[in-house]
């Protein structure tokens with residue numbers, strides 16, 4: 364539904380000819396109000412306003428009453444908070460959120476609606492969305508639909524009008540918690556609590572549920588506004604095999620923009636098949652869940668490192684850490700947001716980065732010869748690794764941003780350089 368507000372402004376200048384047609388001084392503001400077919404159910408279109416019809420029951424026994432949007436039903440997941448100020452659509456489509464409810468600390472969500480160019484994967488894998496306030500209006504020239512309709516279509520539950528600050532403080536204090544979201548009155552609080560306490564996310568392989576089924580080629584690049592460093596973008600073609608553990612599209616787009624031909628392969632694609640393709644480099648992507656629960660992926664990484672240059676991002680970094688002999692551990696509440704300061708220990712610079720992870724590599728568990736290249740400055744956790752001997756680099760965070768600042772984008776060019784050097788020395 365579109366609402367047109369016509370605002371008849373008075374002439375700004377008294378000397379304007381009185382004959383000036385009024386039409387020219389009428390400005391029309393197009394305010395696209397995203398009232399969907401569910402308007403009445405949502406209570407946006409009429410009074411009285413919608414009242415609480417959903418519950419979020421956390422495993423610590425707390426019960427949060429809220430209003431639902433998107434899908435209805437009952438869903439269990441791990442609640443994590445994300446501090447990004449923008450980019451809820453990229454967050455919703457980041458496959459690394461599989462099994463999790465994302466609670467946005469930014470209180471106002473939905474104002475830019477849904478924009479098809481902003482998708483980071485073809486699906487939403489997250490468990491649900493928890494927000495303070497759902498925007499009544501959408502305002503973006505690319506917007507095709509309101510957030511509530513999109514979530515309903517994709518069968519993803521959302522709740523709003525819930526005290527996200529109080530839940531965030533609880534998560535910061537007690538660590539991430541399992542929760543159950545429900546719109547079903549037939550389920551008692553105790554049943555939902557029991558469900559949250561029985562559900563486990565640690566030790567579960569979540570990447571096989573989000574990876575592609577068969578290899579495919581990727582060619583799409585990021586658009587020109589990303590190329591703030593044109594001079595160093597290589598015109599050369601490198602063939603990169605990208606392991607899809609739940610890859611975000613912008614990783615592939617940035618590689619394509621840097622001159623890579625990309626073959627995306629499923630998470631269980633044998634290392635021997637990859638090596639047969641004789642790629643110039645291999646990328647291990649981001650992905651959901653516990654990195655210690657996917658030993659087959661660690662084996663794949665082990666078989667590849669040392670043979671071709673590799674770059675690991677987030678889950679990929681954690682798999683590389685394990686393949687090198689290190690261990691991962693679960694953090695208290697992880698890092699999720701677009702404002703995490705990272706110290707680049709190689710050049711002494713600070714990068715403000717996009718992050719999304721609940722696990723980290725324990726640097727003390729790594730063998731000599733592996734260099735910690737980056738640290739998260741909020742808690743000193745390991746944020747990057749390198750081993751020049753093995754032509755290997757990895758980052759715990761997201762150089763492709765989307766959403767988030769572009770400070771870490773040079774990492775893609777470092778990977779290009781790694782491949783270039785390996786080619787020259789071959």
Ligand SMILES: NC(=O)CC[C@H](N)C(=O)O
Pocket residue numbers: 459648649650651652653654676677678679719720721722723
């Ligand atoms: N974005 C990612 O790859 C996340 C990695 C892993 N699932 C974690 O939570 O730590």
